[in-house]
Amino acid sequence: MPSLKPLRVSDESQTESVTATITARPWNVIVWDDPVTPMSVVVVIFRKVFGYPNNKATQLMLTVHHEGRAVVWSGPLERAQGYCVKLQVAGLLATIEQDA
Amino acid sequence: MAQRLFVRRRDGRIEVRLNDAARSLAREAFARVLAAEMDPDHEWHASLNAPIDPSHDVDDPLATLSRQHEVTSNVELAIATLGEAYLNDAEAWAWLCTLQVALRATITAKGIMTSERLNEADESTREYLMTLQTFLFALADVM
Numbered sequence: 001m002p003s004l005k006p007l008r009v010s011d012e013s014q015t016e017s018v019t020a021t022i023t024a025r026p027w028n029v030i031v032w033d034d035p036v037t038p039m040s041v042v043v044v045i046f047r048k049v050f051g052y053p054n055n056k057a058t059q060l061m062l063t064v065h066h067e068g069r070a071v072v073w074s075g076p077l078e079r080a081q082g083y084c085v086k087l088q089v090a091g092l093l094a095t096i097e098q099d100a
Numbered sequence: 101m102a103q104r105l106f107v108r109r110r111d112g113r114i115e116v117r118l119n120d121a122a123r124s125l126a127r128e129a130f131a132r133v134l135a136a137e138m139d140p141d142h143e144w145h146a147s148l149n150a151p152i153d154p155s156h157d158v159d160d161p162l163a164t165l166s167r168q169h170e171v172t173s174n175v176e177l178a179i180a181t182l183g184e185a186y187l188n189d190a191e192a193w194a195w196l197c198t199l200q201v202a203l204r205a206t207i208t209a210k211g212i213m214t215s216e217r218l219n220e221a222d223e224s225t226r227e228y229l230m231t232l233q234t235f236l237f238a239l240a241d242v243m
Contacts, residue, residue, distance in 0.1 A: 097155065
């Protein structure tokens with residue numbers, strides 16, 4: 001078994017490590033429920049914006065409907081912003097948040 | 101049996117079967133979305149500029165610019181094709197997006213964010229929302 005030498009960790013490298021961890025945390029695209037948007041419209045929008053198959057789009061729509069919100073996509077910040085914009089352009093109430 | 105408002109034809113086009121009154125209502129909704137996008141004082145403007153990342157005071161300017169551009173492109177295409185008998189998929193998507201933006205802007209402007217508030221809304225508002233929903237149901241059905 002190879003011996004392990006304790007590594008000397010400077011404050012700077014610790015900071016870099018924390019920053020890297022925060023940056024690596026994915027961003028979630030959230031869609032929020034409202035009392036008027038037809039369910040079938042939400043399914044069409046999920047299919048069109050994300051290219052999801054009908055069953056996945058329907059399942060996400062039902063999560064929004066029953067739980068008030070759903071994470072519909074997770075990943076890098078720029079793509080999350082792009083998807084959020086597309087959902088807002090399609091008239092859905094959507095936001096982004098970094099994964100906890 | 102109620103007549104379908106939109107019908108997918110064999111050649112892939114979507115036939116628009118709205119009568120003059122329905123087209124007029126759609127025209128009004130499209131025009132209001134366009135006006136709201138340009139006028140910061142319009143009652144629908146806030147809905148069209150909802151936060152992308154609520155944890156920050158200001159959203160990425162490129163993202164907000166992209167949203168503005170896409171909303172405007174959709175509404176301009178929807179207005180340009182209002183008189184058409186047939187829509188292609190891109191035009192139908194522009195109609196769907198713009199009608200849905202109008203639907204959400206209406207409830208946001210009137211503070212109707214729950215089913216209870218919807219039931220309490222005045223009759224003309226509920227009738228307007230139901231008409232937009234009818235268009236959206238019919239359009240989603242052929243997309």
